[in-house]
Amino acid sequence: MTLPGCGREPRRRDGVSAGSVKGQAQRIFRPGVARIRLNVVRNVEEDVALALKQVAASHGRSAEAGHREILRSTLRRPPRRPLAEVLASMPNVGEDSDFDTRHNAS
Structure with a gap:
């Protein structure tokens, strides 16, 4: 629905277009009743x-x-913690050789 001579839809006092999805959804709900938000993903x-x-x-x-x-x-x-924060929170225990998985034959 457009206004004659101006080519745009009429707007309610709250600025919502009367023919918009938001405007249609808001008309469905009565005052005093919890409103549900409508999200449209295109x-x-x-x-x-x-x-x-x-x-x-x-x-x-x-x-x-x-x-x-x-x-x-x-x-x-x-929220996920950054890797640097996780590593910094690890206790500093043991020697590097304790974690060496290579077996030297010498």
């Missing part, structure tokens, strides 16, 4: 989309539920 390669569907199906989930679980598990895991 231009996903066909093989990636198929792999997502297969992984979800193998866990007995819909593709949408599988996507939510992937996002949840990825974003809630603790």
Whole structure:
């Protein structure tokens, strides 16, 4: 829907286009009810989309539920420590010869 003579969609007071996906999603929810955020990912390669569907199906989930679980598990895991930090946290014990796995015949 566009306004006559201006070629653009009308906007609500909050700046959301009346015909946008966000605008449609916001109209579904009533005031006082928790809102669910809608994320749309475009231009996903066909093989990636198929792999997502297969992984979800193998866990007995819909593709949408599988996507939510992937996002949840990825974003809630603790951040990885840099290798330098891991190595620096190791105790300095033993001599280099204690870790030499080559056997000298002499």
